Amino acid sequence: MLACATRIRTSSSVRKLGRAYADLAKKDIVFELERPTIATLQGFLLLSDFEATSARDRIGWTYNGIACRLIFDLGLHEDCSRLIRHGILVPADADLRVSLFLSAFVFDRLWALYLGRPSCVPISCLEKRRPQPTLAKPTGPLEHWVTLCKYISKVTEKLNGFGPSLDHTCVDSLLDLSARISAAHDRLPPGLSSKHTSELCVTAYGLNIQYHGIQIVLHRTLVKVLLQHDSSKADGLDHDDQIKGFRRILYDNAVCICQLLLTYREMFGVENFITVMLDNMYIAASTLVSHILQPPIMGEQDGSYCEASRLLGFLTETMRDPPKYYPVVEKMRQTLSRITENTILASSFGSMNLSSGTQNPDSHNIMANTVAQPVSVSWGSMGALVHDDFLLGQGNLLVMDSARTPGSVTTSGFLT
Structure with a gap:
């Protein structure tokens, strides 16, 4: 808890204590695993988040996986109403167990999304433990x-190779899933919906x-x-029109992320960014890079290029301070710097310095660890961005040469 708390301090001397606190916590791992409690599970989730923002994914x-195993070891997946009836637990204890189970489920699914790896908590367990909302008690x-x-579970199942391989026959199912996610987003109540920014809760x-x-x-x-x-079509739309429409959706969502980040930064400061904001700042930045570097034939003449450049400038500016609090942001910035080499955006993210003191041992062999990752990977590593971005994976679209000849940029083998 102390390690995580140091990340949001403006004092550099206090922030440096974070690693020391984390190392102290790790000394008790064996003891805690032999005598696990609810606090043990909470501790592993906090350690998981601390290491994520330290670029040690x-x-x-x-x-996070250890924490998810403890869910079942401690019985948090079980209904405890009988224990309440017999006076063994009080309702507050039961509520805590449910909240912790749901929190661990969220952690698990977000890790699965960002690393493209299997999740640990079966979705069937969720339905048994999820409390039913009541009119008297609004959902938080x-x-x-x-x-x-x-919904993220459904996305990762489709994209991470845990089901049938993706081809043009899956377009309709992916569009249906997107529509359901949009509907759930639209149903967020005032205070939680970004449609009512003035009323938006900080959480x-x-x-x-x-x-x-x-x-x-x-x-x-x-x-x-x-x-x-190339031959796939849906709803009678031309193939190129479909792609253009999907790219517009990509761009619009990146814009929304930027607007929310800008508002949050102005109100609460970059030191109070939470982990999912960092991850999605990276996603938005790579999307804007893709939008700007689209070939002229696919580019839109609606002023979005200027807007994208302005928003990308905001993101690059925002990325300058978070590394002091969250080292993973420096890893993300270095990735974007490398991916935009030899393009019109070459200077946007500064020079690449892989020998920087902020780099961690996990990133020494980036491509060896990520080259085989599924396309849904979205993390602060070079290989992840190449696989994740639909346009940056096309090396010929990144070169500044107006001829844009295929294979003209290979960037040390990362782009082919």
């Missing part, structure tokens, strides 16, 4: 996070940003599928 994902942010993460910014982020992940996949199957 591998160890962070592992700690956690319930809406759970709803979103149920709802991340929720709305993630709704836009998952739409970007989904529509990138739709574009990739259509690019790979």
Whole structure:
């Protein structure tokens, strides 16, 4: 808890204590695993989040997995109404157990989304433990996070290779899933909906940003599928019109993410960004880069280029301060710097310095660890961005040469 708290301090000396606190917590891991309690599970979730923002995604994902195993070891997936009837638990204890179970479920699904790896908590367990909302007790942010993460589960199942391979026959099902996600987003109540920004609760910014982020992940996949199957059509639309429409949706969602981040930054400061904001800031930035670097034949002449450039400038400016609080942002910035080399955006993210002190051991062999990852990966690594972005994976679209000859840029083998 102290390690996570140091991240939001403006004092550099206090922030430096974060790693020391985390290391102290790790010394008790064996003891805690032999005598696990609810606090043990909470501790692993916090360690997971701390390591994620420290650009140590591998160890962070592992700690999250331990926390999810403890759900079942501690019986948090079980209905405890009988224990309440017998006086073994009081209702407040039962509510805490449900909230912790749901929180761990959300952590699990977000890790699965961002790393493209299997989730740990079966969706069937969720339905047994999820409380039914009542008119007397309005649902809070956690319930809406759970709803979103149920849809994220469906997305990751489709995109991470856990089901049939994606081809043009899956377009309709992906569009249906996108429509259901949009409907759930539209149903957010005042205070949690970004449609009412003046009333937006501080805890709802991340929720709305993630709704836009998952739409970007989904529509990138739709574009990739259509690019790979030129003959596919839906609803009588021309193939190129479909792609153009999906790219517009990508752009619109990136704009929404930027607007929410801008409002949040002005009201609360970058030091109070939460993890999902960092991840989706990265997604929005790569989407804007793609929009700006589209070939002229696909570009839209509606002024969006200027708007995209302005918003990308906001994101690059925003990325300058968070590394002091969240080292993973420096990793993301370096990735974007490398991916835009030899383009008109080459200077947008500064020079790439892989020997920087902020780099961690997990990133020394980036491509070896991410080259085989599914297309839904969206993390602060070079390989993840190449796989995740529908346009940046096309090396010939990144070169400044107006001829745009295929294969003209390979960027050390990352783009082919």
